[in-house]
Amino acid sequence: MWGTAAALTHVDVRWAFGVAAVVALLGTWGRRRPAIAFPAACLVLAAVCCGWRGAAVEASPVARLAEAGPVVRAEVVVREDGRAHATAGGTGVVVPVTVRVVESGERTWRVRVRATAFVDGPADRFVTGTRLAVRADLEPADSSDEAALLRVLDWRPIGSGPWWWRGSEVVRDGIRDGVDHRDDQAAALVPALVAGDESRLTDQTRDAFARTGLTHLLAVSGANLTIVLGVVLLGLRALGATRRVLLVAGVLTVVAFVLVARPEPSVQRAAVMGSVALAGLLVGRAGAGLRALAWAVIVLLVLDPWLATRPGFVLSVSATAGIIVLAPPLARRLAWLPGPVATAVAVPIAAHLACLPVVASLSGEVSLVAVFANVVVAPAVAPATVAGLAAGLADLVVPAVGAVPGTVAWVAATVIVGVARIGASAPGAAVSWPWPAWTLVPVAVIAGWCLWRLARRPALAVGVTLGLLLAVLRPPSPGWPPDGVVVVACDVGQGDGFVVPTAPGEAIVIDVGQEPAPIDRCLTSLGIDRIALLLFTHGDADHVEGWRGAVRGRRVDVLADGPSGGPDVPAGRRVRLLAGDRVTVRGVLLEVLWPREDAERVPAEARNDASVVVRATVRGRRVLFTGDLGEEAQRGVTRLHPDLAADVLKVAHHGSADHWPELVRRAAPAVALIGVGADNPHGHPAPAALATLADVGAAVWRTDRSGTVAVVDRDGRLIVSAR
Template identity: 55%
Template sequence: MTHDGRMVPGAAASWCLAAWLVTSGSLTAAVVGTAAVVVAAASWRRRVVPLALAAVCVAAVAVSCSWRLAAVEHSPLVGLARSGQLATLEVQVSSDARTIQRRGVASTVVGVVVRRVAAGDLDLRVREAATAFVDGRPDDLVVGRRLVVQGRLAPSDRSDESVTIRVGRIGPATGAAWWWEASEHVREGVRRSVSHLSDEPRGLVPALVDGDEGGITDDVDDDFRRSGLTHLTAVSGTNLTIVLGVTMAVARAGGLGRRGLWVVGLLSIAAFVLLARPEPSVVRAAAMGAVGVAALGLGSRGGLRALCWAVVGLLFVDPWLSRSPGFVLSVSATAGILVLAPVFARRLEAWMPRWCALAIGVPLAAQLVCTPALAALSGEVSLVAVFANLLAAPAVAPATVAGLVGGLLALVWAPLGQVCGTAAGACASWILTVGHTAAGLDASSFEWHAPWQVLLVVVPAATWVAVRLASRPVLFVGLVLGLAVGIWRPPETGWPPPGWVMVSCDVGQGDATVLPVGPGQAVVVDVGEDDAPVDRCLTSLGVRTVRLLVLTHGDADHVDGWRGAVEGRRVDQVVVGTSGGPPIRGVPRHVAEAGESFTLGETSAEVLWPPADEPPAGDRNGVSVVLRATVRGVRLLLTGDVGAEAQQRILRSGADVAADVLKVAHHGSADQEPRFVAAAHARIATISVGEHNDYGHPTAALLAMLRDDGTAWWRTDRDGDVAVVVRDGRMSVVGRG
């Protein structure tokens, strides 16, 4: 099957330029737009139609960027924000509110459109996007409603909005337009229809129906991400496809022709946008749904062309979508379904029913095309996504339809709505079971430590192999079964791996690091919070003698497991920081200070922090002992829990922190100094972190910092004990999950 790819260069060029221009200022965008117009005119005169078409697309998106950026840069609100002006504003809620916790206090973040601002002698009517921060959890922040607030303005760090508003006082909200109020009633009806269910199904059904993620727990979110089902918990093309499929099936059964189906499809898309809110993700899903409607009328050849036009149109309306992860994934998945899914389906149809071929081909195509983007965004590749989607798919549509019908019926009579809600909850429970089970498999996903661009070569090669094997049932089924067995019971490497120079022990949300000294002997840095995990780790490494036990600081997650390291082993000496540590009877104790060094067998180390005159602080993290160790030529930087302030002081002291391996400070918290990470410039980083921890460790900011520095990381919550190994002069990492 051929595809109309004439629009692909224009869409791709527009996308790349938009991602750059939204951070470059209005003048740059205007220059690019002007140049694109000149190129388009010259190409048209010379009848170079493909180049002219691409230049027109680029010009349109560049002009939109320039116009939008100029409006923000010259907004009267920007000047008020720079002076921290207190103002009274009339605003309209533009997105659903979400609650966050800041220092134990709940506050609400909501997107608004400022329509009027009064500050001092100024009284202006405007139309500017802003983000408002409100203390507590106001109930009436519903999309479309207007309210008057008083708050202090501050500059926004986003290029698509003028200011942020720290709201001090908030007035009563006035009613929104009838269509917004109607959509809110339906959303509330959906919530009421499942209110009698247990926590997880009660949270998942509204997410499936209208993208209401307020009830999704952290465990569900994490397991769905690992199993490749995240798209179900937020508004995506899946939600819209189900709505479109049901409404158009009913319309087709009523005898409507192709044009009638188009009308019904477009009306369904409009209703879906109202129900799920016109947020960027919803608008994106609606556009992808429109592509599906176009493919219905024009075939997949025209569907690809429609996809490209949708990309250009969306970027013209909102250039900031170009940097949205959801936009990247939606377009990738849609392109994969349009281009690759028919290829897989045709080959699989040779030996299986068409419905089965499509059920396999669609998620396989979408997952393959999305894999490079997923690796770039999360540093992780799911191995169970296709299996999980195949198993969960039969329950998604019934859960969505039953939830929506239940929401509508709940507006009339709540008990009737709960009947449908119960059916939706049963389907949601199956989806939850699939997600939790798939995420719990030993090899459900793996960290991608190489540059994500490598996948631009690996994925096409894997796709070519998969397409070739799809028409050969014995090989295809054998490969699938082999992959399934490998995921269910992955092969284990011998432990400890020969040539190990450092092991980060999996002790949950704590730290424990082991450095070799000689046969059966080691330096142990921190011991975690519980006895059993560190004892297990040291036993597996054959450690019978702890030549030096370093307790970096007195926090429980670093020292309370000391009995697990000590009992049944000989301990020669204990070194603590200025914040102290537990007394260990009969073992000499020394307080470390910067400048000291030691050598024990294969391991030598220098203390970089804290200095001798550094008093114990209320925050014990800041006086953690920081070691720079060397084992068989490999430089290891062990950082305890030092935060950004201590890291800055270490850099100012002139200490050499360059390392081959970085033990990331404080379990990957956001309290990191980028210059410290850059100065270490490690090839490998280990992150000692507990599974499903409540702190959000490691944070996305820390992982992005490592990625930007070209550092590959391993995490104990997913990789288990992590060993850094040197063999034949080459350094590698082995995990023991």
């Protein structure tokens, strides 16, 4: 059923109804055989729900209006809390909404369709259940379960939502108030652990949790519900409560949990599983975990088939299935460890293996410290969750008392944040996975089989564990980096990321690619722990969005950009560079050649031609960095600076056909570097650009074919080393 829903949410609705008809015929043929009839009924249900929902969206007047792109007035209800969304152009808020009324011209429609709104304003103003009146541009939606995207021009609240959402927000405020006396990331983590409120977490903390495999702690799910249910039910049982009282208390706990934590996909899955387990308690029979999980999937996909491909749902179900199936037998094979320790080791291993392909598809990385990190933080999760919730409840009655359990939660959260930061700072904490995510399925199976064999051999298991820890702390990198490096072109995929070493452990970094992992891996392999100057040539994502990887565990002394701006990266100071500026960093001279001094902040569509162009003199060699300049801007640079001679040329715009051959001829480089991704959809580098480089006799090195490329000055000769 899960696979059917995942497939049918991405095709025309007629396919959904066609699949429903075919499967219904098969089910009718096998109606006397439950092994055929019941799965057929589930598949028909999934297909009908997909078709019905998809047809409703397509027929909506909101979807039809979105095709024309008018400015409309609408009344919407916030479906999920707003989330701040940072980009190179600034910060906005993404708000999932349900559109109730839409007005265009003199016509008004009453509807009930989903949409996503992009709004300017503080994220905490957009709380689940809040009603808003908005004026917005309509655009076609990216997802087939939504009718439109709303680019909100102005908005005002017109209602605060039902009492249950208002009440849950009071509890969430209480959880935040309970740790307000502490102003650090541990205090910010407590609301995330208890209620999924990540609003106060920094990007660096989120990145550390992702790198160490602890992101699941930020997505409230089954573990949190289990902790809360366990405290409630065990407490009532100790007081002698009957089974019926336990059931009622359990149901109320599940409902309250969903309201406080918000109906995210992982929370929904946990709530349905908890309800199934409580039903088993009522009839006096403990339900099998896998059966409860299967019912949770069926129920949720009937209610919302589009959950099938939501990352939170996929990760939650995968992790739960891994824990149910693999953790108990693995813990039994680790019988040479104390029982609680064996379970603490088996559970994160099982979850990590089950989620490996999904995590890699989302982050492009495979964490090597996830199991270690989860084992270490496990004892701190329950105290942080229970104490944080207690702080929120105490704040409702006696606010002054809430700080006591809040402090307990903060202490436990401090341990978790500390483990995440230490684990993320390890050089080999994660490795990138450049192949399709599905290739990790056999890898996970093989890894699981190896762990299964190792689990019964204590000496071998301990030896392999210590060897892995050593590889994480000091990953092998023979012959790298080479001596005498002038410039390094990092393999960051389709984008730019260049490094100019200035001293041992220090460098100038020019652009950082689109993803954080590749630039972090490159800087780590070069031994860079301090960035003297971080320069963004322009604000396009493939040059700036990987900044979190660049600053991971590193200090940035100076952040520099041009008229097109860039993200607000933590740095000692920030400067704006224009033609005529000269910067010297530990003997490395940077001459700024472009844009002109009269250039002002430019719109997104003009960013390329406003790229900062610099010529660096390193070890007596000149390196010309040309950003993403197009032909017209390249003509402007050559008019402004007739002398563009360089030993090494960073080819403009990844080798685009939009170039001026005269710039290359004037530079006359011995080596040309092209930052480009394999099989990119833009056709970079273009044959015309490669032909121009061949005409001047430049040795062309591309990151898509050679990986990371270092240009080295050795005994007065330029040598290229790649890995």
